[in-house]
Amino acid sequence: MDFGTIFTRERLQAAAVAATLALASPAVAQDYPSADETLDWTIAFGPGGGNDIMARNIIDILTKYDLYPGDIQAENRAGGSGAVGWGYLYTQSGDPYGISTTSGSFVTTPLQADTPWQPEDFTPVALLTTDDLVLVVNRDSEIQNIEQFIEHAKANPMNIGGTGTVNVDFIVPTLFAQKAGFEFDYVSFNSMSEQTTALLSNALDAMVGNPGEILGLIESGDLRPLVFSGQSVPDALAGVPTMGELGYDIGVSMPRGLILPPDAPAEAQEWWIETMKKVVETPEWGEYIRSNTLTPTVIYGDEFGAFLSRTKNGFGEVLRSVGAIQ
Amino acid sequence: MRIAFFLVVLTGAIFYSYVAFADLGFLSRTGRLGPGFFPRIIGVAAIVMTLWALVDELRARRGPGGAFEQWRDVAVLIAFALGYAVLLRLFGGFVATFLFLLLTLSVLNPGRRLTNGLVAVIVPGVVYLLFDQLLNANMPPALIDLPI
Amino acid sequence: MDVFSDLMMGFSVAISPINLLYLLIGAMVGMVVGVIPGFGPSAGLAILLPVTFGMDPTGAIMMLAAIYYGAMYGGTITSILLNTPGESATVASTFDGFPLARNGRAGPALVMQAAASFVGGTVGVILITILAPMFAQVSRSFGPPEYFLLAVMGMLTLIVMIGSHWKLGVISALIGFALGTVGVDLETGQGRYTFGSAELIGGVYFIPVAIGLFGLGELFFAFYTGLHRTGTGGIVQYDRQSRFWPTAEDWLSTRMTMVRGSILGFVVGVIPGAGATIASLMAYSTERSISRNGHNFGNGEMAGLVAPETANNAASSGAMIPLLTLGIPGSASTAVLLAAFLLWGLRPGPLFMETNPELAWGLIASMYLGNMALLAISIFAIPLFVQIIKVPYRILGPTVVVICAIGTFSVHASFIELYLMFAAGVIGFFMRLYGFSPAALVLALVLGPLAEEALRQTLTISRGSFMIFVDRAPSLWIIGVTVTLVLLLPLLNRFGSRNAASAESAGG
Numbered sequence: 001m002d003f004g005t006i007f008t009r010e011r012l013q014a015a016a017v018a019a020t021l022a023l024a025s026p027a028v029a030q031d032y033p034s035a036d037e038t039l040d041w042t043i044a045f046g047p048g049g050g051n052d053i054m055a056r057n058i059i060d061i062l063t064k065y066d067l068y069p070g071d072i073q074a075e076n077r078a079g080g081s082g083a084v085g086w087g088y089l090y091t092q093s094g095d096p097y098g099i100s101t102t103s104g105s106f107v108t109t110p111l112q113a114d115t116p117w118q119p120e121d122f123t124p125v126a127l128l129t130t131d132d133l134v135l136v137v138n139r140d141s142e143i144q145n146i147e148q149f150i151e152h153a154k155a156n157p158m159n160i161g162g163t164g165t166v167n168v169d170f171i172v173p174t175l176f177a178q179k180a181g182f183e184f185d186y187v188s189f190n191s192m193s194e195q196t197t198a199l200l201s202n203a204l205d206a207m208v209g210n211p212g213e214i215l216g217l218i219e220s221g222d223l224r225p226l227v228f229s230g231q232s233v234p235d236a237l238a239g240v241p242t243m244g245e246l247g248y249d250i251g252v253s254m255p256r257g258l259i260l261p262p263d264a265p266a267e268a269q270e271w272w273i274e275t276m277k278k279v280v281e282t283p284e285w286g287e288y289i290r291s292n293t294l295t296p297t298v299i300y301g302d303e304f305g306a307f308l309s310r311t312k313n314g315f316g317e318v319l320r321s322v323g324a325i326q
Numbered sequence: 327m328r329i330a331f332f333l334v335v336l337t338g339a340i341f342y343s344y345v346a347f348a349d350l351g352f353l354s355r356t357g358r359l360g361p362g363f364f365p366r367i368i369g370v371a372a373i374v375m376t377l378w379a380l381v382d383e384l385r386a387r388r389g390p391g392g393a394f395e396q397w398r399d400v401a402v403l404i405a406f407a408l409g410y411a412v413l414l415r416l417f418g419g420f421v422a423t424f425l426f427l428l429l430t431l432s433v434l435n436p437g438r439r440l441t442n443g444l445v446a447v448i449v450p451g452v453v454y455l456l457f458d459q460l461l462n463a464n465m466p467p468a469l470i471d472l473p474i
Numbered sequence: 475m476d477v478f479s480d481l482m483m484g485f486s487v488a489i490s491p492i493n494l495l496y497l498l499i500g501a502m503v504g505m506v507v508g509v510i511p512g513f514g515p516s517a518g519l520a521i522l523l524p525v526t527f528g529m530d531p532t533g534a535i536m537m538l539a540a541i542y543y544g545a546m547y548g549g550t551i552t553s554i555l556l557n558t559p560g561e562s563a564t565v566a567s568t569f570d571g572f573p574l575a576r577n578g579r580a581g582p583a584l585v586m587q588a589a590a591s592f593v594g595g596t597v598g599v600i601l602i603t604i605l606a607p608m609f610a611q612v613s614r615s616f617g618p619p620e621y622f623l624l625a626v627m628g629m630l631t632l633i634v635m636i637g638s639h640w641k642l643g644v645i646s647a648l649i650g651f652a653l654g655t656v657g658v659d660l661e662t663g664q665g666r667y668t669f670g671s672a673e674l675i676g677g678v679y680f681i682p683v684a685i686g687l688f689g690l691g692e693l694f695f696a697f698y699t700g701l702h703r704t705g706t707g708g709i710v711q712y713d714r715q716s717r718f719w720p721t722a723e724d725w726l727s728t729r730m731t732m733v734r735g736s737i738l739g740f741v742v743g744v745i746p747g748a749g750a751t752i753a754s755l756m757a758y759s760t761e762r763s764i765s766r767n768g769h770n771f772g773n774g775e776m777a778g779l780v781a782p783e784t785a786n787n788a789a790s791s792g793a794m795i796p797l798l799t800l801g802i803p804g805s806a807s808t809a810v811l812l813a814a815f816l817l818w819g820l821r822p823g824p825l826f827m828e829t830n831p832e833l834a835w836g837l838i839a840s841m842y843l844g845n846m847a848l849l850a851i852s853i854f855a856i857p858l859f860v861q862i863i864k865v866p867y868r869i870l871g872p873t874v875v876v877i878c879a880i881g882t883f884s885v886h887a888s889f890i891e892l893y894l895m896f897a898a899g900v901i902g903f904f905m906r907l908y909g910f911s912p913a914a915l916v917l918a919l920v921l922g923p924l925a926e927e928a929l930r931q932t933l934t935i936s937r938g939s940f941m942i943f944v945d946r947a948p949s950l951w952i953i954g955v956t957v958t959l960v961l962l963l964p965l966l967n968r969f970g971s972r973n974a975a976s977a978e979s980a981g982g
Contacts, residue, residue: 076816083658113658114665159935164660187618187934188661190927193821200824201948203617203935216829331904335645342652345667354662358934361659361666364926368655372648379641399868400697404900407690407875411896414879415889423876430875434702434868441869449873453880456525466883466892 032096032267035069040092042100043076044085045191050131050210050292052076054256055101057288061279068275082109082164090117092261096268099261104168104254107312111319119312123260124305125272128280129294130253132230133172133208134237135160136223138199141206146227146241149206153182161187161195161207168254169208171315172229179248199223210254211237212292229253234293253295255311257304273300332383336376343369399434406430418468419457423450481603484835488843493533497840500537501847504544509859510870511552512696514561515545515750515790515807516913517688521874523681523814524881531818532833536840538814540848542807543595543790543841546750547848550587550783551859554580558701563750563786566758570771570778577774581718586776587783588852589720590732594784595845597736598743598791602798602838606827609799612948613824616800618935619942619949622928624746624802625921627956631747632914634963639909646911650918653678660927661934680813680919682882682895687912688806689878690895691902693871698907702867720776728780731761735784742785743792745959747917749805750786750793757785791841798822798834802924806913809920817885 033039041059045051055074062068077085082105092098102119110118135146143149152158162169170186177184187204189195192213198204200222208229215236217223225240229250233240243250258276260268279285280298289296299307346369350362406429413422427446435442458465487493507518518541526534549560554571567587574583616624633643656667657677668674696702735757742753761781762771771778793804801823803809815822820830827834852859882895902912936942943949 185934185937187931189931190660191821193823193825197614197824198617198931201615201617201620203619203932203946328908331908335649339648339652342667350664350666358661358938359930361662361664363930364922365652365655365666368648368651372645372652375641375645375648379645382641396698396700399700399702400694400903403697403871403875404694404903406872407899408896410875410879411893414883414892419880419883423880427872427876430872431869434871435866445869445873449876453876457880457884465880466889 032265032271033068033070037070037097039068039070039072040095040098041072041074042085042089042098043074044082044089044100044105045076045103050212050254050256051082051101051103053212053292054128054288057284058101058258058279061282061284062275064284065278065282067278082106083113083115086117086122087115089259089261090121094263094265095261096265098264099272100259102255102257102259102308104171105164106259107255107308107315108167108171108319109164111312111316117262119308120305121262123262123264123269124301124308125258125260125269126276126301127255127257127297127299127304127307128276129256129289130230130297131210131212131256131292131294132228132253133169134211134214134218134228134240135173135176135206135208135226136199136214136218137206137226138202138204139222139224140202141224143206143226144224146246149226150180150182153177153184157183157185158205159185159187161189161198161204163189163192163195163209171319172250173208175250176227176229176243176248179243179250180246196223210292212294215291215293230295232295235290236293255297255307256294257308269301276300329380329383332376332380336373336380339369339372339376343373402433403430406433414466416469419465420450420454421468422466423453477603477607480607480831480835481839483831484837484839485842487532487832487836488536488840492530493536493836493840494843496529496533496537497540497844498847500540501544501844501851503537504541505548505848505851505855505859506862507541508545508548508560508564509551509862511556511558511560511701511867512692513545513689514549514563515542516684516805516810516916517561517692518542518545519807519810519814520681520684521689521878521881523685523810523817524884526814531820532836534818535814535820535833535837536844538811539794539837539841540844542811543787543844544848546595546787546790547588547591547852548859550591551584551852551856552863554583554587554779555860556863563754563789564782565751566754566782566786567779569758569782570773570775573772573774574776574779578717579774582720582724582776583779584856585718585853586720586724586728587779588849590728590735590780590783591787591852592845592849593732594736594739594787595791595848596842597733597784598740598788599838599841599845601740601788602791602794602841606795606799606834606838609795610824610827613799615948616824617946618928618931619946620952621800621802622925622932623943623949623952623956624796624800625925625928627952627959628746628802628804628921629918629925630956630960631745631963632917634960635748635752639911642908642910643914646905646914647918650915651922653683653915654919654922655926661930677923678919679891679894680809681817681885682891683898683919684806684810684813684916685878685882686895686898687902687905687916688810689874690899691906691912693874694899694903695906696867697871698903702871724776728777731765731777731780732784734761734764735781736788739785739788740792743789743804744795746796746802746804746921748789748963749807750789753789753792754782754786757781794841798826798837799824801826803917803920806916809916812920 041055043052043055059072059074062072077088086100086106089098089100107119109115137143143152160173173184192209195207196214196217199207211234214223218225225237228237228240228242230242230253231244233242258272260272346362346365350365351360352362352366354360406426410422410426413425424446427449428442431442431445454465503522504518507513519538522541523538526537546563549564550567550571553559553564553567554575557568557572559565559568571583571587629647633640633647656674658665738757738760739753742748742756758778758781761777762768765777767775767777793808796802796804797808797812801821803812812822878895879892883892905912932942943953
């Protein structure tokens with residue numbers, strides 16, 4: 001597998017840029033996007049996850065309202081807590097036809113792994129929403145509410161599953177545990193479905209997840225929600241307390257937005273900002289926010305870039321304080 | 327040749343193990359199995375198994391395998407296939423495929439110029455129609471555009 | 475919803491014109507791939523996976539599944555007419571298939587193999603229909619400890635069944651494991667063997683490796699063995715008028731063979747690590763010891779053809795069960811099929827049939843239809859496939875190189891992956907040449923990371939104690955089954971491989 005070194009990233013990038021320029025540069029200047037170009041939509045996580053659901057919702061809206069003239073090819077490039085997918089987008093530098101959605105790992109992965117890219121490298125389009133995590137246990141569990149959970153966890157340490165290492169999935173329960181005064185073992189999984197299977201099989205004591213991904217199992221009674229990390233509880237989780245209400249406010253949530261490859265043409269960035277302004281006005285988007293229990297928080301362009309930078313520094317402090325990263 | 331292949335595998339296994347022992351921790355910060363746990367086991371097992379198989383091999387000492395006849399065509403095909411990989415980068419999917427087929431067939435299927443020429447034109451054409459037009463997938467783009 | 479209404483819903487999905495078209499294309503392509511010597515389901519799936527890229531997932535998965543089980547039908551045609559198995563799972567079909575053809579019974583042999591394949595395939599799908607929902611229910615009690623044990627079971631079975639070249643099989647699997655560790659470590663986020671390259675963060679890409687090993691590697695090996703030079707001189711001619719159809723005796727004498735072959739094949743197929751090749755060899759030897767005409771096996775006995783044919787098709791169906799309900803591939807070809815699911819954003823597992831009922835049941839329903847279509851195709855289109863056998867291999871060879879290359883590139887438009895595919899092709903050739911097992915490598919590449927992650931999750935959950943494996947009832951069951959298999963399979967295998975020294979690559 002020596003080819004990675006024979007063709008260094010730089011050369012590949014240069015070649016990709018050269019090829020893109022040769023093929024597409026006049027088209028970009030005049031009319032972006034061109035109907036002949038296929039939009040290469042990277043989803044940096046596996047299927048069924050929050051990132052995947054959001055990307056596919058946006059794509060459905062773009063298609064339904066004919067907002068994007070060409071074909072859109074969405075692909076799950078999962079792995080390395082998002083390092084793979086966004087690493088791929090990074091190699092598309094300068095290409096106006098690469099695009100991706102972000103989530104918490106977009107900020108945390110470069111903090112803990114030696115990724116070649118940083119969140120600031122990409123061309124920011126918009127922050128669209130934040131979503132928060134819910135702590136759940138299996139229906140068979142003797143734990144009925146969060147007070148019992150904390151009491152139980154203080155007596156004998158429990159394990160909590162989440163997706164990815166050193167991720168918001170890890171930060172949220174870690175901060176909560178610090179404030180509530182218990183300890184736990186974090187178990188890292190590759191995907192939401194593996195982690196849900198582990199909890200359903202009683203291998204895990206508890207797990208955190210985006211409500212949108214496990215709402216079905218919560219509604220069917222298979223999983224029992226205990227506490228929510230957001231500021232206000234969504235309708236679907238009525239009756240579940242927030243961490244703030246318990247007096248353990250952690251103030252961390254997962255930023256979900258849209259980015260283009262590094263150094264994408266300004267026309268492309270402008271076009272996507274204008275387009276996303278239309279997307280967030282559609283009833284479908286409202287329905288997506290509602291059904292996935294998200295908090296709409298919309299900021300555009302460079303303001304989103306600044307937000308990413310701030311969040312990254314904030315997360316870095318948290319992770320360093322718990323000793324997860326150096 | 328056979329021994330050489332075993333030695334290549336052995337070298338790979340030694341390098342793999344070296345990285346596993348030098349760069350990857352056996353246990354993680356929290357005292358659980360670390361990133362180097364499996365690689366070390368795999369690396370050591372690969373070295374042991376390869377050495378074992380190599381010893382078997384040396385003991386068996388079979389004669390030189392495969393006649394020249396047998397090797398000629400496969401060597402041609404492999405060499406041309408690797409050349410094709412380079413051509414694809416330079417000239418893109420359509421031209422490279424045409425050149426590859428024409429050259430390979432002229433060696434493997436000599437004398438039948440008409441058939442070879444037809445295959446060399448029709449196959450890239452069909453592949454182009456299938457991938458580029460019908461399936462809307464990517465054909466390798468050309469780095470150098472030929473004036474055709 | 476009960477099974478019947480689920481299945482009816484599946485049929486309503488499968489029967490839509492476009493899906494039916496995909497299904498038929500898949501069945502035809504599968505047969506063609508099977509007919510080409512050296513190319514079996516894993517090669518066919520790997521090479522054609524990129525072609526299905528622009529399609530809707532349901533149609534694409536149906537088509538790929540049809541290629542997968544269709545290859546089992548096609549593979550036998552050359553076993554009978556040429557004494558050259560299309561792939562390892564039809565090696566056992568040459569033992570009596572070719573003698574039958576030489577005795578002037580090529581027509582009946584071809585029809586009987588199609589019928590046997592149909593019976594095996596259909597019994598297999600019926601068993602999937604009944605058992606898959608039950609398996610899915612049981613697998614809901616599976617967590618990381620069980621997943622680790624299942625992956626271990628798969629690898630152990632594979633290695634035990636490799637037989638004579640077991641050391642080389644183990645080395646092949648270790649190479650697969652080693653490649654599987656490349657990339658960012660799930661638990662610590664540390665890069666392993668990435669050497670600073672962004673291309674390696676996500677690990678070694680599976681699809682180019684599979685296309686290279688199975689597509690190019692097998693092609694190069696076929697050139698080495700001289701398939702392109704021998705041409706088609708050896709085709710047995712057969713009479714399509716008078717003695718084409720099997721006699722009543724052929725049907726009557728093999729009816730129990732079909733039943734036994736189907737059930738044995740299915741059970742072997744369900745076991746992770748065993749596959750169609752092993753199933754066909756085991757069915758052949760079992761039948762030889764049971765049959766009254768056992769002594770005549772090898773001289774053109776119809777039961778000797780029917781047994782491996784029902785078994786290898788039933789095994790292909792059986793292998794779908796762990797794939798759909800656990801997300802664990804049991805063979806190299808189902809590993810490629812799993813890659814296809816993942817490419818479409820579908821993750822098979824205990825919740826898969828519940829969350830994607832239309833796709834899951836549509837797929838199962840399509841397998842009933844696919845087997846019927848294949849039965850018709852393989853009886854009435856035999857002359858067509860004989861023509862395909864006659865296409866000179868030296869022209870087919872370079873064309874396959876082209877399809878592998880363009881196909882690989884079309885997946886991610888990556889030249890790195892293209893070069894990886896060519897490298898895997900050359901390595902695959904030398905592996906085949908020197909008796910290694912590319913199938914074991916590919917299966918290990920999928921099962922290795924699964925086992926590692928599951929073990930590390932398990933030990934975090936149990937706080938470092940291995941007792942968790944005996945404390946949990948499902949784990950204990952899996953350990954029991956694994957021990958039984960490891961003790962039992964070598965016996966059956968020794969029994970089976972007396973005649974089958976030529977079937978080297980396990981895993982189907």
